[in-house]
Amino acid sequence: MGSTGRHQPVRVAAASGSVTDLVENLTDLAKNAEVDFIVGDWMSEYNMTIRGSAKVANVGTPDAEPAFEHTFMDALEPAVADLARRGIKLAVNAGSSDTEKLYNTVNDLVKSKGLNLTVAWVEGDEVFDVLQRCKTKGHQFRNITTGQNLDDWPFEPIYAQCYLGSWGITEAFRHGADIVVCGRVADAAPTMAAAAFWHGWGRTSYRELAHSLIAGHFIECSCYVTGGNFTGFKSLPQGISPLLNLPVATINSDGTFFVGLHKTPGRSGQVSVDTCRSQLLYEIQGKRYYNSDIVAIIDQIKLEKSGLDSVYVSNIGFEKPPATTKVGITAKGGFQAEVHYFVVGLDAVEKVKLLERQLRHYLDTDKLTLLKFTTSGGSSPNPNSQDEATLDVRIFAQAPTEEALSPKNFARPCWNIVMMTYPGATFAVDARQGVPKPYLEYFVTTLPLSHVNHVTNLPSMNKSISISPPTDTVPYVFEQEIQEPTDVKPLHAFGPSITAPLGYIVHARSGDKGSDCNVGFYVRHADEYPWLRSLLSVERMKELLQKDYNGKRIERFELPNIHAVHFLLKDHLDRGVASSSTYDVLGKNVAEYLRAKHVQIPEAFLARGKI
Template identity: 55%
Template sequence: MTVTLTKPDTLRIASASGSVTDRRHGLGELAQDENIHFIVGDWMSEYNMTTRGGAKVKQNQESSEFETSFMESIEPALPSIAARGIKLAVNAGASDTKKLHDVLVQSIADKGLDLKVAWIEGDEVSDLLQQAIQAGEQFTNLTTGQKLSEWEFDPIYAQCYLGAWGIVEAFNQGADIVLCGRVTDASPTIACAAYYYKWSREDFDQMAHAFVAGHFLECSTYVTGGNFSGFKSIPGSGVDIGFPIVEINDNGEFIVTMQNGKHGIVTENTCKAQLLYEIQGPLYYNPDVVAVLDEIIIKQQGHNRVHVSNVKSLKPPPTTKIGITALGGFQAEVHYFLCGLDLEEKAALLERQVRHALDESLYHTLIFRKSGSCAIDPSSQDAATVDLRIFAQSRTEIALALENFFRPCTDTIMQSYPGATFAVDARQGVAKPYYEYFVSIFPQDRMRHICHVPFSKQQITIAPPSDTVPFVYEQPSYETKAPFDLEVFGPTTRAPLGYVVHARSGDKGSDANVGFFVRHADEWEWLRTVLTISKIRSLLGKDDVGNKVFRFELPNIWGKCNISPITNPLFDSDFGLILTAVHFLLKDHLDRGVASSSTYDVLGKNVAEYLRCKYVEIPNKFLSRGRI
């Protein structure tokens, strides 16, 4: 049964997707059952920006240029969207938004529905990039500091992140659905609020709040319990977590809530976790506004309702982020399994044998990585088994042909370690193309930002921002001011950091960010004092290869009051916390990023979980409160 939309006074926006692999039923359920004005969704990532762009350049007939899972999501939702007057803005066009538009319009016509569809052009900038390169302009990699002219790869595709105003114009022209190829993750949410409340392009404080609201929505259920370090406390079985909804006021302040009748939870902690995800510092950049996060207030207002306010703003930058794709070459991998005793020696023997059989000059990447460990007195053979991954990349496909890679890796098995076993499924051992990715910034005033309104035969050019402040490449990094006397907290026990500390991490290019925050007010002084840059390097262990580490704090309300959280441990329940988080940016930590990384954690999401399992000295009184 379709629920009638009653149009509440406060704008309500729901998120139906956070990635190309999100649950496809979300859009249909929200459109049918929730009392909302808009639905937003994101089917894009740095990975499919490279793969879809590369496929388009190579004219790969087996690859669609837009995200087909979006069509699987929206098809069952179209009747409800039409019947209830819900508007939709999505990132799904990838490298051919016009093609997606035509497919969707045909589907709407086949269903006999009356829905107007617009699409946004301008994110594809390969020709503009080449013009700039030929003119001698330099582009600096935001993660490595390398110049594009020094990059060993040849760019084949480039895509920029657009802002919200093309979507706003589409809604102004009467569009029900607006399709984007690559706007920023939060741009659809900003656009919905700006259109609904008729904000101007200079309403920066309002847009900064909507920007943060969009950040909460962009990963769908990450703010309602998905990817949450406190997942064990979430009500329900967790098999059907509800999608998030934001209620935005005309001043930009908003409440985070969620879909009715589902598992999941919205708390200060789930919101703090999502806020910390993928930020690069206290300044959060968007083509239309910069959100200043270091005084944000996040406060519970009821069951599954969290109020967010006090987001400051700066004028937007004259530039926006650009992702540049190059064909890196080809890659393949072989997996062996080691079991029981002497795992290090077994791995070393296999590596010597395989390297002896391979022509290492053929590969620019050749890595042997043992993952896992044998449990003490293991309860099963699986508990005693670990994976050894042999991963290779080469400029040429022939270097990874079966006779040059897979067979030399496996033909040594009869002379190898006791119990030598390789994965018999050889599909990963076959060469496949991979892409390198270079992230920089590009001037907005050179881009062709166009709102296409086919139903009224209009093409409307969207002007770039005129009042701007230059982008800051490196945001402030600092250790904590006035470190606290840790003796005040009393006796300690050596235990995993994650017993008492939440964390969330993510990727931007090859950078990994990770933010830590505590549950109780009196734990904050301990957290900020313990988590120094040197401590993070120590916890990273062998994963610290000496790259830059940036640190900053999202401060708390205690600094504005003459009340100590140590003497008043209930301060957080009396007044609410702002954030109390320590954030680290690990530069170039992910081995070139998701499209080309040789690591398992290509998206940086497990950096936080790795660091939470590392042992530190934790005050006993914190441990007595129970584990996260």
């Protein structure tokens, strides 16, 4: 292993899709998987803000906990000997905001076990100093999701981190690295790097890179492509264990690839065209899938069943890479707290209105930047239990100062209203959520790659390799096209229909990027697709969202080969995961909400059975 220009496919397995994934996955793959590389994703926008702010707060504190993802070390320690024994290379983004410290920790582990492994680390993602220099020179930073200019953002940046591409990891492999640790590289970058190294691709191998980018997208979330977060979960085959198998991407020299399974005895799940469609539609922003090395064009993608638990993926287009990369900027937002009340039984709407009216009058709202009342659940007619008749009322507040949300100024006034409000008024007696805690704001923009100091470090070889930015580029598109349906049929042309939940016959998937939320819908049968694309226009999406539609831009495009329609809901998630006032901070349940909406569904389609 280690040569370039190979004709045989490269096999890449995914061990982790987030910081909360199963730590034992890596050990299982290292011991048993027939693969050449293992990759893992330990980062998200949320831990970018948390780790970055912690690093800033701990500057000058020598005993502070390093700001990398410690669960990665929990996964690596029992697996590293098998990686060495079997010659499997590993690339992960678990460095968060302290990648060099993670490198030192990994290197110490390798030495303590007497293993002959070369460890490398990639730097350049921490760009706060670059941001400050660019601002001083008058560079304007536009928010990708809101369009706001950074100069108009009412928060003071404390940390900035950009998304690096795959070439730093590729160079590490080319110089003999066995383990490569990174901070914020693009989620798909480790997979792209494995394929580029194995097949000897260059910077202008655009079609191959575009396919490997989407291969990385399929497996970057580990079990999401094998049945996790899949709206068809009831149809999944069941093993002895309800835990799911992990995915493997087998990437050919032309970039086309197969998505398959590493089968752990007893585990369940599957790889099918439907599970692949589900993962493809997760967290995309339009037909252009951006990466700092390549832009994949996915509207004509083809997914073909190629055997049991195997799907062949091809026909991905490309554009040359942008001259910029995405950067996330973190700032201190202030403080937040919440109190919960419970409403039971009849007149629930009127009870909630009374409570809100009283508290907005009684609280010192001038000191708050946000006061939001949210109801969850509902009282079913003729309920079978008191729980079925209970509604949760969440009173959520944010303020610039801790004092404004101190117990005497927020939680206690919320509780003190209990004697004069609606019948049965009861608040949650656990007071911990009512104590103010700091929260972070997050601003997503772009940064010229020419300003980024992307470097691969192999300290054991005394080597540091600079990674140059792309020189042949196309501009980043802030707003992608809105593709409205054309040549559509009137809905009555599909035959007699029944009013039923959309999700009876339509799969869906949604997710977050900053404060944007994407949601994609697809159907199981080809003859249902003309109905789906006729039904789901931008205007119909606004109608389905109802009270949740915020008046912002909605982008739409179609993926005809996989019978899917995709929407991007701009600025839908109230500033994103770090500061959102909603329950669904990651946008994952937008799809589930919309699948529950009632529409007219042709009887012939319903006769085939529900999802």
